[in-house]
Amino acid sequence: xxxxxxxHLARSRRNRFTAVRLNREVELxxxxxxxxxxxxNPDTRLVPLWRSRSLLERHADxxxxxxxxxxxxxxxxxxxxxxxxxxxxxxxYFAVSVTDSQKDSILEYHLQAxxxxxxxxxxxxxxKHAGILAYARALHYWQHRxxxxxxxxxxxxxxxxxxxxxxxxEECARQSFPRIDPAIIVLVTHKDxxxxxxxxxxxxxxxSTLAGFVEPGESLEDAVVREVYEEVRxxxxxxxxxxxxxxxxxxxxxCGFYAEALDMNNGLSxxxxxxxxxxVESLKQAVLGxxxxxxxxxxxxxxxxxxxxxxxxxxxxxxxxxxxxxxxVTAPTC
Amino acid sequence: xxxxxxxHLARSRRNRFTAVRLNREVELxxxxxxxxxxxxNPDTRLVPLWRSRSLLERHADxxxxxxxxxxxxxxxxxxxxxxxxxxxxxxxYFAVSVTDSQKDSILEYHLQAxxxxxxxxxxxxxxKHAGILAYARALHYWQHRxxxxxxxxxxxxxxxxxxxxxxxxEECARQSFPRIDPAIIVLVTHKDxxxxxxxxxxxxxxxSTLAGFVEPGESLEDAVVREVYEEVRxxxxxxxxxxxxxxxxxxxxxCGFYAEALDMNNGLSxxxxxxxxxxVESLKQAVLGxxxxxxxxxxxxxxxxxxxxxxxxxxxxxxxxxxxxxxxVTAPTC
Numbered sequence: 242x243x244x245x246x247x248x249h250l251a252r253s254r255r256n257r258f259t260a261v262r263l264n265r266e267v268e269l270x271x272x273x274x275x276x277x278x279x280x281x282n283p284d285t286r287l288v289p290l291w292r293s294r295s296l297l298e299r300h301a302d303x304x305x306x307x308x309x310x311x312x313x314x315x316x317x318x319x320x321x322x323x324x325x326x327x328x329x330x331x332x333x334y335f336a337v338s339v340t341d342s343q344k345d346s347i348l349e350y351h352l353q354a355x356x357x358x359x360x361x362x363x364x365x366x367x368x369k370h371a372g373i374l375a376y377a378r379a380l381h382y383w384q385h386r387x388x389x390x391x392x393x394x395x396x397x398x399x400x401x402x403x404x405x406x407x408x409x410x411e412e413c414a415r416q417s418f419p420r421i422d423p424a425i426i427v428l429v430t431h432k433d434x435x436x437x438x439x440x441x442x443x444x445x446x447x448x449s450t451l452a453g454f455v456e457p458g459e460s461l462e463d464a465v466v467r468e469v470y471e472e473v474r475x476x477x478x479x480x481x482x483x484x485x486x487x488x489x490x491x492x493x494x495x496c497g498f499y500a501e502a503l504d505m506n507n508g509l510s511x512x513x514x515x516x517x518x519x520x521v522e523s524l525k526q527a528v529l530g531x532x533x534x535x536x537x538x539x540x541x542x543x544x545x546x547x548x549x550x551x552x553x554x555x556x557x558x559x560x561x562x563x564x565x566x567x568x569x570v571t572a573p574t575c
Numbered sequence: 576x577x578x579x580x581x582x583h584l585a586r587s588r589r590n591r592f593t594a595v596r597l598n599r600e601v602e603l604x605x606x607x608x609x610x611x612x613x614x615x616n617p618d619t620r621l622v623p624l625w626r627s628r629s630l631l632e633r634h635a636d637x638x639x640x641x642x643x644x645x646x647x648x649x650x651x652x653x654x655x656x657x658x659x660x661x662x663x664x665x666x667x668y669f670a671v672s673v674t675d676s677q678k679d680s681i682l683e684y685h686l687q688a689x690x691x692x693x694x695x696x697x698x699x700x701x702x703k704h705a706g707i708l709a710y711a712r713a714l715h716y717w718q719h720r721x722x723x724x725x726x727x728x729x730x731x732x733x734x735x736x737x738x739x740x741x742x743x744x745e746e747c748a749r750q751s752f753p754r755i756d757p758a759i760i761v762l763v764t765h766k767d768x769x770x771x772x773x774x775x776x777x778x779x780x781x782x783s784t785l786a787g788f789v790e791p792g793e794s795l796e797d798a799v800v801r802e803v804y805e806e807v808r809x810x811x812x813x814x815x816x817x818x819x820x821x822x823x824x825x826x827x828x829x830c831g832f833y834a835e836a837l838d839m840n841n842g843l844s845x846x847x848x849x850x851x852x853x854x855v856e857s858l859k860q861a862v863l864g865x866x867x868x869x870x871x872x873x874x875x876x877x878x879x880x881x882x883x884x885x886x887x888x889x890x891x892x893x894x895x896x897x898x899x900x901x902x903x904v905t906a907p908t909c
Binding site: 247248249252253254256258259265267268289330351373377379380383385386387389390391392393394395396397411415417418419420421422423454455456457458459460461462464465466467470477479480481483484486487489492496497498511521 | 628721
């Protein structure tokens with residue numbers, strides 16, 4: 242199916258935001274002295290987040306992640322203790338939440354930078370930095386959403402260099418850990434055609450693979466069957482796992498699948514207001530004709546579709562999308 | 576690898592707790608009138624949970640799930656609104672949390688039943704009912720852990736027939752959804768041998784596959800690489816997804832993999848205090864000799880190992896474990 246045969250690791254590494262090259266230094270998270278020392282080390286880099294936005298600089302040849310040195314941010318723990326992300330072999334990275342006034346002073350020194358949405362900006366970023374920023378964003382979101390204990394309502398305290406919460410109420414003392422929501426995403430095929438859907442909330446012409454969250458008490462595979470049936474009333478008889486991708490918008494782990502439909506009969510739902518079967522040829526025409534707009538190439542949705550397109554003789558789907566943009570037949574994807 | 580070839584759905588359905596045969600009736604969860612009607616319907620069955628324990632009856636030929644009819648439980652919403660699980664085609668099932676006094680009165684009418692731990696009891700339960708109880712337990716645990724809003728600390732209110740929380744503070748109004756923690760579990764192999772580890776907390780002689788939680792900002796495959804290296808210092812060069820399993824102890828979705836090690840060098844860690852390479856023959860001897868005790872057959876850990884064992888000419892691993900028990904060479908697994 243993919244250039245890497247049956248190795249799901251090689252497949253997953255082609256996905257965006259897979260930040261495995263950072264050593265997470267799990268065993269050092271509870272070493273408070275080491276953490277404090279690293280936070281004073283001038284080689285350390287801080288990854289600032291302001292209201293879930295990342296510090297970025299836009300250039301003609303792509304978007305850069307902007308990191309701060311410890312000297313550039315007084316009181317990096319104004320909101321909460323900095324979070325150890327790990328080491329790239331040369332230096333440690335820490336995520337820090339910044340206040341409104343810290344944000345203003347950062348922007349005074351970084352005149353070209355701005356705090357912006359990572360999802361859009363990551364399209365033309367280097368993979369390593371997109372991965373670091375995605376990881377920082379995921380932890381920041383979790384910390385923000387878990388400031389109070391779910392069991393007793395008292396404030397939580399951040400521990401383990403940002404990777405563990407403990408309830409401040411000593412009688413409760415409940416611990417919690419970063420939340421990740423497993424989700425499935427699936428390209429449904431039947432013989433030489435694939436099924437793409439249009440979510441009722443999307444702009445006209447946008448189509449993508451089907452997706453949804455895994456529910457308690459179901460396997461990933463059960464979730465594929467249920468979501469596809471709920472959304473487009475299609476029944477599946479074969480499901481193949483492809484690879485996964487962290488997707489911190491806000492907190493998903495996307496698990497990508499191919500699934501073969503029993504037939505081409507499909508329905509619609511409140512969520513999916515249009516669903517269309519495409520062959521490689523009809524997808525080509527629909528994209529070049531400006532009729533169909535696809536998910537951005539950083540998404541696993543695009544990756545699933547692009548691999549299917551290539552394996553069915555369609556060539557490079559990214560090239561096709563670039564041609565679509567050059568022809569200016571639709572609004573830009575992002 | 577498995578009898579079902581490349582179809583991960585067929586593989587996953589051999590795992591315990593895959594409750595896909597229950598129609599979850601997602602589209603009816605917000606229909607309060609329908610939900611109230613079903614809760615009065617004498618055909619409806621309630622799945623009681625008391626302090627995370629399930630109502631079970633032990634018989635010589637297996638364990639039965641005990642359900643209640645609506646007439647058997649006055650005020651099923653004493654703790655929180657009942658949770659719609661779905662329909663098996665004949666009737667609706669709802670999970671209900673019961674108070675201490677409700678528990679006592681239930682046990683007065685069900686003299687053979689008791690509230691007990693599902694994990695142990697599920698070993699000899701019918702798969703359908705193990706799945707329903709696992710699903711109920713997962714939602715119950717989530718509701719208990721999310722009684723208060725993580726953003727502002729005010730009480731949460733349960734909505735969507737138990738599947739959605741909304742903060743009671745109208746200025747916050749933050750929603751939350753059932754939490755599931757994705758985890759990886761992996762059988763590491765090298766040529767004709769596999770690696771099993773002994774967690775420092777386990778009873779002597781117990782060995783299993785390696786496992787751990789997925790962290791923010793990593794793919795499932797990255798998590799396999801990181802966990803195996805953290806736990807036993809083994810480097811992997813090929814990773815294959817096998818299938819997944821809901822594991823509500825307390826809230827995991829286990830994603831099962833095979834991984835091939837670069838070589839047989841391994842180390843240990845705080846978590847894994849012993850790791851051993853087994854061929855089919857040496858595993859057979861270690862099990863029959865009472866030296867090694869394996870995870871229970873309901874776990875995906877056992878499934879991964881049993882498939883590897885069969886595919887390498889070892890035959891049926893469950894048979895082997897039954898022989899071990901009959902010889903009484905170790906304490907029972909559960």
